[in-house]
Amino acid sequence: MNDWWKKATVYEIYPRSFKDTNNDGIGDIQGIIEKLDYLENLGIDLLWVTPMYVSPQHDNGYDISDYYAIDPLYGTMEDFDRLIQEAKKRNIYLMMDMVLNHTSIEHKWFKESRKSKDNPYRDYYFWKDLKPDGSAPNNWTSRFGGSAWKYDEKTEQAYLHLFDETQADLNWENENVRNECYKILDFWAKKGIKGFRLDVVNLLSKTPGLPDDPVLGPTGDGRTHNVDGPKIHEYLHAMNQEVFKSMQLVTVGEMSSSTPEQCLLYSQEEREELSMIFSFHHMKSDYKGKAKWTNEPFSLEKLKASQSLFQEKMHKGKGWNALFYSNHDQPRALSRFADDRMYRQESAKLLAITLFGQQGTTFIYQGEEIGMTNAYFSSIDDYKDTESLAAYEELIASGFSEREALIILQQKSRDNARTPMQWDNSIYKGFSTREPWLRINPDEISAEKEMSDENSVFYTYQRLIAYRKKYPIFTEGSYRALDAENKELFIYERLYNEEKLLIISNFSNKNIHYKMPADYREPHRINILESNYGRENLSATLELKPYESLLLFRE
Ligand code: GLC
Ligand code: CA
Numbered sequence: 001m002n003d004w005w006k007k008a009t010v011y012e013i014y015p016r017s018f019k020d021t022n023n024d025g026i027g028d029i030q031g032i033i034e035k036l037d038y039l040e041n042l043g044i045d046l047l048w049v050t051p052m053y054v055s056p057q058h059d060n061g062y063d064i065s066d067y068y069a070i071d072p073l074y075g076t077m078e079d080f081d082r083l084i085q086e087a088k089k090r091n092i093y094l095m096m097d098m099v100l101n102h103t104s105i106e107h108k109w110f111k112e113s114r115k116s117k118d119n120p121y122r123d124y125y126f127w128k129d130l131k132p133d134g135s136a137p138n139n140w141t142s143r144f145g146g147s148a149w150k151y152d153e154k155t156e157q158a159y160l161h162l163f164d165e166t167q168a169d170l171n172w173e174n175e176n177v178r179n180e181c182y183k184i185l186d187f188w189a190k191k192g193i194k195g196f197r198l199d200v201v202n203l204l205s206k207t208p209g210l211p212d213d214p215v216l217g218p219t220g221d222g223r224t225h226n227v228d229g230p231k232i233h234e235y236l237h238a239m240n241q242e243v244f245k246s247m248q249l250v251t252v253g254e255m256s257s258s259t260p261e262q263c264l265l266y267s268q269e270e271r272e273e274l275s276m277i278f279s280f281h282h283m284k285s286d287y288k289g290k291a292k293w294t295n296e297p298f299s300l301e302k303l304k305a306s307q308s309l310f311q312e313k314m315h316k317g318k319g320w321n322a323l324f325y326s327n328h329d330q331p332r333a334l335s336r337f338a339d340d341r342m343y344r345q346e347s348a349k350l351l352a353i354t355l356f357g358q359q360g361t362t363f364i365y366q367g368e369e370i371g372m373t374n375a376y377f378s379s380i381d382d383y384k385d386t387e388s389l390a391a392y393e394e395l396i397a398s399g400f401s402e403r404e405a406l407i408i409l410q411q412k413s414r415d416n417a418r419t420p421m422q423w424d425n426s427i428y429k430g431f432s433t434r435e436p437w438l439r440i441n442p443d444e445i446s447a448e449k450e451m452s453d454e455n456s457v458f459y460t461y462q463r464l465i466a467y468r469k470k471y472p473i474f475t476e477g478s479y480r481a482l483d484a485e486n487k488e489l490f491i492y493e494r495l496y497n498e499e500k501l502l503i504i505s506n507f508s509n510k511n512i513h514y515k516m517p518a519d520y521r522e523p524h525r526i527n528i529l530e531s532n533y534g535r536e537n538l539s540a541t542l543e544l545k546p547y548e549s550l551l552l553f554r555e
Contacts, residue, residue, distance in 0.1 A: 093194035140222030195250030205229030321360030
């Protein structure tokens with residue numbers, strides 16, 4: 001089967017925070033190699049490692065200055081080659097994180113481009129005159145706040161940056177840019193990796209002329225003209241033909257605000273673009289409308305509505321989802337969507353079950369498998385992330401007190417997910433022997449503790465990963481939301497031939513009575529695949545405990 005990756009589970013590593021072996025406080029490639037046995041034990045198939053290329057690290061590697069070399073921070077190219085080999089011995093394959101929407105302004109292309117208006121590299125990026133009144137060339141905003149344009153005195157023009165001002169957007173209209181990007185992909189593919197995670201790849205194509213966006217605010221200010229732009233499918237298809245197809249690579253595109261219709265186009269097999277997509281709509285279940293930097297409470301209704309919509313549409317249209325609740329850009333799902341204090345273990349398992357029952361390729365973000373929680377830093381000095389620091393400034397400038405701004409960061413900052421991996425309970429949690437680059441979360445959670453407890457979150461993930469390989473219903477089954485209006489329960493079933501899966505998750509801290517659907521009552525034989533309360537029997541009416549979750553299989 002050439003779509004083995006549909007049954008696979010991918011583990012995301014944020015190398016900076018995974019495992020430090022030379023004790024400089026920063027995780028490294030050698031650290032990943034040391035932990036491969038742990039990952040093999042968990043049962044994962046693919047590793048997605050966030051960027052380790054040479055970078056000034058303004059956005060922790062998403063600002064690349066040399067695509068062909070490993071940053072010495074993480075090790076050497078020999079270390080990287082060894083990682084591929086060592087992983088392969090354990091049937092684990094690598095997925096590289098590739099950033100093709102922008103480069104660091106320290107990349108040689110940009111340095112050339114900046115020199116003069118007629119430099120051969122000028123057109124690798126977007127350069128424009130300011131408006132006569134001295135304002136930016138258009139009204140587009142950066143995803144990290146403020147205008148998306150940075151004026152450069154040297155040539156008296158501004159360049160486009162949809163992220164940090166040290167990340168200049170590449171001009172994909174330029175054929176040379178496209179060819180350079182294929183070359184980069186090809187270089188890494190030939191090293192024996194199995195795939196790519198493509199960073200913000202729905203932004204590659206911009207409306208020619210870069211017109212003002214008529215829509216303002218979080219859904220607009222440029223998004224009309226830079227999300228799923230006019231040539232995006234053409235570019236991805238070309239990338240597929242040039243590189244992915246012949247090497248049989250698995251690809252996942254980050255599609256932050258793309259619609260389900262667009263996501264289908266990106267991932268339908270016969271279109272030959274990408275294998276699957278990350279959609280982020282469900283990550284907005286604690287946004288105020290579309291606005292992220294608020295402390296809006298989590299809404300289960302929003303989570304269910306967006307996940308159910310994608311499940312149904314992608315199944316019907318034969319697209320493919322990448323399933324995730326956490327990654328390096330999101331606070332810990334356990335802290336956001338459930339209860340990370342009173343019911344931490346139950347909640348972590350509930351999220352695992354609720355996600356792994358769905359259709360798609362499952363992703364685990366480092367630490368999720370041991371139930372790590374948000375860091376809740378209480379001083380702005382503890383935050384390191386460029387997006388969080390910019391958001392803090394903006395919040396203060398718009399009238400929030402420092403305390404209020406910090407409370408929002410505690411809920412929304414990406415640093416919540418970036419604290420070092422907690423391997424054991426020594427002073428620096430087995431991550432390093434010295435003070436790490438980002439503060440450690442001082443709680444008691446550790447991989448060591450999880451491994452020694454047979455009822456732990458870790459083993460729940462281990463079993464879930466195995467079920468997905470064993471039962472075709474996980475990959476093939478259709479999706480049906482049940483009790484869609486319920487504000488506390490997330491219930492859905494999967495249907496495949498005569499088989500059924502039923503997932504029941506109580507996202508509240510209350511006991512709730514739930515009447516089992518007739519199909520799952522006597523005389524049908526129901527197999528309890530997972531229960532986060534160790535339930536052994538079912539009844540016509542269940543009294544669900546706080547954050548209780550069940551995965552039931554009817555053969
Ligand atoms: C993606 C990455 C994120 C980065 C941004 C800009 O969203 O996941 O970490 O800041 O792109 O490259
Ligand atoms: Ca190190």
